[in-house]
Amino acid sequence: MTATTLDGVATAAAVKSELTSRIDDLRSNGVVPGLGTLLVGDDPASRSYVAGKHRDCAEVGIESIRVDLPASATTADVRAAIHDLNSAREVTGYIVQLPLPAGHDENAMLELIDPDKDADGLHPTNLGRLVLGIEGELHSPLPCTPAGIVEMLQRYDVAIRGRHVAVIGRGLTVGRPLGLLFTRKGLDATVTLTHSRTVDLADEVRRADIVVAAVGVPHMVKADWIKPGAAVLDVGITRVADEETGKGRLTGDVDPAVAEVAGHLSPNPGGVGPMTRAMLLANVVKAAELKLYGR
Numbered sequence: 001m002t003a004t005t006l007d008g009v010a011t012a013a014a015v016k017s018e019l020t021s022r023i024d025d026l027r028s029n030g031v032v033p034g035l036g037t038l039l040v041g042d043d044p045a046s047r048s049y050v051a052g053k054h055r056d057c058a059e060v061g062i063e064s065i066r067v068d069l070p071a072s073a074t075t076a077d078v079r080a081a082i083h084d085l086n087s088a089r090e091v092t093g094y095i096v097q098l099p100l101p102a103g104h105d106e107n108a109m110l111e112l113i114d115p116d117k118d119a120d121g122l123h124p125t126n127l128g129r130l131v132l133g134i135e136g137e138l139h140s141p142l143p144c145t146p147a148g149i150v151e152m153l154q155r156y157d158v159a160i161r162g163r164h165v166a167v168i169g170r171g172l173t174v175g176r177p178l179g180l181l182f183t184r185k186g187l188d189a190t191v192t193l194t195h196s197r198t199v200d201l202a203d204e205v206r207r208a209d210i211v212v213a214a215v216g217v218p219h220m221v222k223a224d225w226i227k228p229g230a231a232v233l234d235v236g237i238t239r240v241a242d243e244e245t246g247k248g249r250l251t252g253d254v255d256p257a258v259a260e261v262a263g264h265l266s267p268n269p270g271g272v273g274p275m276t277r278a279m280l281l282a283n284v285v286k287a288a289e290l291k292l293y294g295r
């Protein structure tokens, strides 16, 4: 048996095509959705992610506004750029590309974002609403990767209610908010949030119906950790040199042999990454709709 592929490219395309009609409605009501990106420094991976976000916007009819600061930018420069994005009328939502270069306090910068323009859902107000929302409806942007994971599972009819989810990794952008999201009323999963200090990680993962690996350690999740038929989402990305060609390529956290045991498996690349980008677009559209129609 080979796992069903959770195809992030195809699923993201479906999400994007649904967004285009909402974008048309916004435009005909005089609201042009616009995504801003703030990139500091010249890390090649970050540059390429940001470029991808601008391409995605062009594809669906969202304007995009790019602010790039050099690696030498001071925290005062970053602060000033965030204030400009908060007041720029054409920017209806924006992100601060993470990680910021060493020396900047990321949490302090995230706090400066206008929560109504927070396209990543990483402002403390929006993370707080995520916590409050465990009891019901949410009217705030969700962090894009967690939202994309849940969206993909739902579109593939993978059961979540009452099921046991093992999340590996407790980071700000994936693991920690994902645990909160899965335990919300309406999703109703049981979550084990594991991390680098978890004792007997393999045993925790073996009990799970859904496994999310968001660590950044190539192929750490082995086939004998997986309950037969479980859904496995491979989030972590590591750039490695290909043994044959010597060229750089991307590797996920999940060992390829997992495909022989799992019921569903998201490839990496081609799985959660494209969904993350689609949910960013969804957050921008939602923010523009809230601006037009109110909460």
Ligand SMILES: Nc1nc(=O)c2c([nH]1)NC[C@@H]1CN(c3ccc(C(=O)N[C@@H](CCC(=O)O)C(=O)O)cc3)C=[N+]21
Binding pocket: 048, 049, 095, 096, 097, 098, 099, 120, 144, 145, 173, 250, 268, 269, 270, 271, 272, 273, 274, 275, 276, 277
């Ligand atoms: N403020 C902020 N928000 C983020 O959402 C954010 C961030 N900072 N910093 C970095 C991480 C990483 N991330 C990715 C999104 C999509 C792909 C993606 O689409 N990857 C393609 C492959 C792309 C390639 O080939 O390089 C795929 O998985 O198929 C990857 C990584 C968002 N992040």
